[in-house]
Amino acid sequence: MVQALILSNSGYPDDARDIFQEAMIVLYQKVKSGSFELNCQLKTYLYSVSRRLWLKRLSQTQKTSTRSEVEDLQETVPVEDELERHAQHDLDFQVMEQSLNNLGEPCRSLLKAYYLEMKSMVEIAGDFGYTNADNAKNQKYKCLMRLKKIFSQYKK
Numbered sequence: 001m002v003q004a005l006i007l008s009n010s011g012y013p014d015d016a017r018d019i020f021q022e023a024m025i026v027l028y029q030k031v032k033s034g035s036f037e038l039n040c041q042l043k044t045y046l047y048s049v050s051r052r053l054w055l056k057r058l059s060q061t062q063k064t065s066t067r068s069e070v071e072d073l074q075e076t077v078p079v080e081d082e083l084e085r086h087a088q089h090d091l092d093f094q095v096m097e098q099s100l101n102n103l104g105e106p107c108r109s110l111l112k113a114y115y116l117e118m119k120s121m122v123e124i125a126g127d128f129g130y131t132n133a134d135n136a137k138n139q140k141y142k143c144l145m146r147l148k149k150i151f152s153q154y155k156k
Contacts, residue, residue, distance in 0.1 A: 001043065001086065002023070002047060002050040005047070005050065010058065015054075019053050020046070026053075095155055098154055103147050103150060106128060107147070110124060110128060111144070114140055120133075121133035121136045121137050124140070
């Protein structure tokens with residue numbers, strides 16, 4: 001996330017690594033001081049610190065020609081929207097994990113074989129004892145529909 005932020009705002013991969021290290025140092029110093037209280041996800045905090053460090057570096061090194069351009073950059077990097085999107089993305093992954101755990105077998109294994117292990121329908125048919133690839137494909141579809149239903153129930 002930090003690298004994407006910096007690359008899209010006049011930076012280079014080395015800059016991203018430097019800023020991320022500086023953000024980690026800031027985190028370490030805050031934790032060591034004893035007064036640190038984390039009110040969000042750790043990656044959200046690191047992203048916010050990295051963003052501030054990068055904007056400060058841009059203004060110091062004058063990579064942009066005027067101060068107003070740096071201020072404009074602050075408005076073009078929608079951190080709140082970005083953080084909200086990432087938080088929602090994380091929540092969706094947690095709900096999906098919970099949904100998969102409640103899906104049961106053999107659906108969970110079948111979907112894992114197809115989507116994660118990238119097995120073909122012919123391989124899946126053989127592994128799961130289906131008569132042919134079309135039967136395996138139909139079962140995969142039924143499992144997906146079941147997963148979608150469970151997912152939507154958790155999303156409410």
